[in-house]
Amino acid sequence: MKVIVGVDIGGTEIKVGKFNDGQLIEKKSIKTDTTDYGSRIINDIFRVVDELLGQDTLEGIGIGVPGPVVKGIVLGAQNLGWEEIDLTSKVKKHYPHAHVAIVNDANAATFGEVAYGSAKGYHHVVMITLGTGVGGGIVIHDQLLEGFSGSAGEVGHIRVQETNPRRCSCGLFGCLEQYASATGVVKTAYELRKGKNTRLNKANLTCKEVFDFAKEGDEVSIQVVESMTDYLASGCATIADVVNPEVIILGGGVSKAGAYLCEKVANKFKKLCFYSVRNTKFMLATLGNDAGIYGAMHAASKQ
Numbered sequence: 115m116k117v118i119v120g121v122d123i124g125g126t127e128i129k130v131g132k133f134n135d136g137q138l139i140e141k142k143s144i145k146t147d148t149t150d151y152g153s154r155i156i157n158d159i160f161r162v163v164d165e166l167l168g169q170d171t172l173e174g175i176g177i178g179v180p181g182p183v184v185k186g187i188v189l190g191a192q193n194l195g196w197e198e199i200d201l202t203s204k205v206k207k208h209y210p211h212a213h214v215a216i217v218n219d220a221n222a223a224t225f226g227e228v229a230y231g232s233a234k235g236y237h238h239v240v241m242i243t244l245g246t247g248v249g250g251g252i253v254i255h256d257q258l259l260e261g262f263s264g265s266a267g268e269v270g271h272i273r274v275q276e277t278n279p280r281r282c283s284c285g286l287f288g289c290l291e292q293y294a295s296a297t298g299v300v301k302t303a304y305e306l307r308k309g310k311n312t313r314l315n316k317a318n319l320t321c322k323e324v325f326d327f328a329k330e331g332d333e334v335s336i337q338v339v340e341s342m343t344d345y346l347a348s349g350c351a352t353i354a355d356v357v358n359p360e361v362i363i364l365g366g367g368v369s370k371a372g373a374y375l376c377e378k379v380a381n382k383f384k385k386l387c388f389y390s391v392r393n394t395k396f397m398l399a400t401l402g403n404d405a406g407i408y409g410a411m412h413a414a415s416k417q
C-alpha cells in the first residue's frame with residue numbers, strides 16, 4: 115500500500131500518522147526528547163515512521179515543526195533546542211524516494227483544517243489556535259503563507275490593548291495572546307473577581323470553568339468572556355482587513371467553548387472590521403489535536 119506520513123512535533127509529544135488516500139490508518143505518539151539540544155528527535159521520528167511503515171511504500175512525509183520555516187529550512191525551534199537546520203535534506207537522505215514537506219506546526223494545523231476539516235472547500239482561510247498561547251496560520255489561494263522569515267500568521271502578537279497592557283512572553287506589551295489564550299482568560303478572571311460574589315472565587319480556576327460559569331449565568335464570568343471576545347474580535351478584524359479570508363477558524367482548547375464563543379466573536383467582529391470584509395465566516399475547528407498530522411500529510415501530498 116502507498117502511504118503518506120504526517121508528523122507533528124510538539125514541545126512534549128511527537129505525533130505520527132500514517133495515511134492512505136487521505137484516510138488516517140494508524141497513529142503513534144512518543145515523548146519529545148529535548149535533552150542535548152533536541153539532537154535525538156529526528157532519529158526518534160525515523161524510528162517511529164519505519165515501525166509504522168512495515169511493508170508499505172512511503173510516497174511522502176510531511177513534518178510540522180514548532181518554529182519558523184522557510185522553504186523547508188527550519189530557522190530555529192526554541193522549545194526543541196534547535197537552531198537553524200535543513201530538515202528537508204536530512205529527511206530526504208533517510209527517505210530518498212519520498213516527497214518531503216517541512217512546515218510550521220500552526221501552518222500545518224491550518225492546512226489540515228482546510229484540506230480535511232471545517233474549512234474544506236474554502237481557498238482563503240485564517241486559523242487562530244487558542245491554547246495556552248495564541249497561534250495561527252494563513253492559507254491564500256490554497257497555499258500556505260510562510261512570509262519572509264517564516265513568521266506569517268503569528269496573530270497572537272497583534273497589539274490589542276494600549277492603555278494598560280499586560281507584558282507578553284515575547285517582550286512586547288498588549289499582545290492578543292495575553293487576553294485570548296486560556297492563560298489570558300484566567301488572568302482576566304483573577305482581576306475581575308476581586309471583591310465580587312462570583313463562582314470564579316475558587317482555587318485552581320481553569321479557562322473551561324470560566325466559560326462554563328458564564329454559560330450558566332454567572333455575572334462576573336460573563337464579563338470575563340465579554341472582555342476576551344472583545345479583544346479576539348478586534349484581532350480578527352485586523353487580520354481580515356489585511357488578508358480578507360473567506361473563513362476564520364477558531365481552534366485550540368479554548369475553542370471547545372463552542373458556538374457560544376464563536377457567535378460572540380462573529381457578532382463583535384462585524385462592528386470592528388472594514389465594511390467590505392463583513393461577510394467573513396467564523397467556524398470552529400473540527401480535527402482537534404490531529405489537525406497537525408493531517409496538514410503535514412497534505413503538505414507532503416502537494417509536493
Ligand SMILES: [Zn+2]
Pocket residue numbers: 270271282283284285286287289291
Ligand atoms: Zn507577544
